[in-house]
Amino acid sequence: MSQMITVLGATGSIGKSTLDVLARHTDDYQVFALTANTQVDALLQQCIEHRPQYAVMVDEKCAVQLRAKIALSDLTTEVLSGVDALCQVSSASEVDQVMAAIVGAAGLLPTLSAARAGKRVLLANKEALVMSGQLFMEAIKDNNALLLPIDSEHNAIFQSLPVNFKDDPIARKQVRNILLTASGGPFRGWTHEQLQRVTPAQAVKHPNWSMGQKISVDSASLMNKGLELIEACWLFDVKAKQIEVLVHPESIVHSMVQYVDGSVLAQMGNPDMRTPIAYGLAWPNRIESGVASLDFLTHSQLNFEPPNHDVFPALNLSRQAFDAGGTAAAILNAANEVAVAAFLREQIPFTAITDLVDAALNGCEFETADNIEVILAADSSARRFVQEKITAWT
Ligand SMILES: NC(=O)c1ccc[n+]([C@@H]2O[C@H](COP(=O)([O-])OP(=O)(O)OC[C@H]3O[C@@H](n4cnc5c(N)ncnc54)[C@H](OP(=O)(O)O)[C@@H]3O)[C@@H](O)[C@H]2O)c1
CATH class of the missing domain: 3.40.50.720 (NAD(P)-binding Rossmann-like Domain)
Known part of the structure; x- marks a missing residue:
């Protein structure tokens, strides 16, 4: 049927x-x-x-x-x-x-x-x-x-983790950590000074993936990876410190799981969202997605490097929000959404996005996030907080 x-x-x-x-x-x-x-x-x-x-x-x-x-x-x-x-x-x-x-x-x-x-x-x-x-x-x-x-990274982690990872204590003990890969976005290797002058057109031009505007800007600021870190903690019931972010500019390895015996399981493929979509639709089976086979001869070099936290503070802000708990992540998310929209309207510079998220995390009160009303209220007040700062700015 x-x-x-x-x-x-x-x-x-x-x-x-x-x-x-x-x-x-x-x-x-x-x-x-x-x-x-x-x-x-x-x-x-x-x-x-x-x-x-x-x-x-x-x-x-x-x-x-x-x-x-x-x-x-x-x-x-x-x-x-x-x-x-x-x-x-x-x-x-x-x-x-x-x-x-x-x-x-x-x-x-x-x-x-x-x-x-x-x-x-x-x-x-x-x-x-x-x-x-x-x-x-x-x-x-x-x-x-x-x-x-x-999300291709979480889909890759899901494919690489032991079956029943969340519920089986033996399976949990076998995993050393999760390696969450990031392309690094269009501004990988850039300085803070260079980032202050980037335009929305440059920020939405992702080197490997074709995506909507908001996630493209998030990828450029590494906030996308920060949101993904929080997403992974909830999906797989792990702590933020169990996840290491690795910049992998080719976006071929979509993420990996490192095991206690030294094995690393990775899921690879061309950067095309139809692969994880087909996987989700058909799981536990697999179906044709329209994605071409990966040609290792044209992708013969796979590179990895650490993220630059000084230039891209979004990852640390996200770890901080997840560890704080309660409505902190909702505040981070709302502040980021308002700031990205303002950047796309050319009202604020690119580097102000994470400055505003930082300000919201320091300026808005966190509460226990045990019902939807509290979460929506935190979202609204963080939006107001950031919008007022943007209005004062422009
Ligand atoms: N794109 C990717 O490769 C990718 C990869 C991993 C994860 N994701 C995640 O997937 C989600 C979608 O990303 P996307 O790149 O596909 O975004 P997108 O291209 O901007 O598309 C967004 C969709 O949401 C609708 N929408 C926008 N505002 C809405 C609102 N207020 N109420 C109801 N619907 C609304 C849009 O409708 P209209 O067209 O009418 O505006 C459109 O159908 C994001 O959370 C993103 O982080 C995306």
Whole structure:
């Protein structure tokens, strides 16, 4: 029987790659719902191709436009709007799997909704887990949901860890540490002075991966790796000190696990998100993803170096936030989102992104993050805190 899937953030980079994989396996997967924020024509095209039962445009005006366009077609897709509709299509009883590929904190409620409804959650939206770590992992456990990491690094770690790592004390003892790889982004080797002058166009130009704007800027500042470090701690139930970050500019080794006997298991492949997406969709099986085989003769050199913490403070800020616990990571995430948006609008220099995150971690109070209201309140107050600083700046 085919699996029913909701793709949250269908019009984004991960959403499109997911639909590309699904289109190769139409006998095995059916699209239940596709969602977007404002891109009406892109979502319409996807509806024509994948014929979902529901399409959600978060923006109400955009939903009206999409509804009008769908009425002129032969589609029976029902168009909904708003955050409640995102939660509805993530938790509907017909749905087996939810691809969580909305960018940023906006993805938290629908992703949590999928977890609470006991779905197979394919997690690309790392910000949701960073914000709500403990609450989210409890929702997965309490509702017998299945959480599979789509971030290529976490997918690689998942593939390289012993089966049952989280629950089996013997398996846990066999692992020495996790090696989380980072490309280093477009500014690897640059100085702080050089970084002060970089433009949004330079920051979104990732050397190896083609991604949405926000994650591209995060990759350039290494905040993406910081968010991933927190994500890995929650996913695999490890401490931040059990994870070592290694810069690996070729992005071929997606991450590794080091064992007590000296063995290192790595997952490798071309830098194409369709590999982890296909893995998540089909786990424990494997399916064709459209990704070419890795040619070791053209990638005959694999390099590794330590991150430069003086120039890229995001990793240490993330370790600090995870170790502080409670709402600290939600504050870090919210501050980063507001600062990245301001950088993309050319209101602040690139180096101000981590300065603002640092200021928020020092200026906002942390609380115990045991319910969603506290987490959302921490998110809002960190956003206000950073926005006021940006307004004072400009
Ligand atoms: N791209 C990658 O290779 C990659 C790799 C690993 C992890 N991830 C993670 O995957 C997530 C998505 O990244 P991406 O690069 O695919 O982002 P993206 O290309 O910017 O796409 C974001 C998607 O989210 C939707 N969206 C934006 N704001 C929204 C809101 N307020 N409410 C509801 N939906 C909203 C967008 O709709 P519109 O198109 O209508 O704006 C779009 O469908 C991020 O958390 C990222 O960290 C991405």
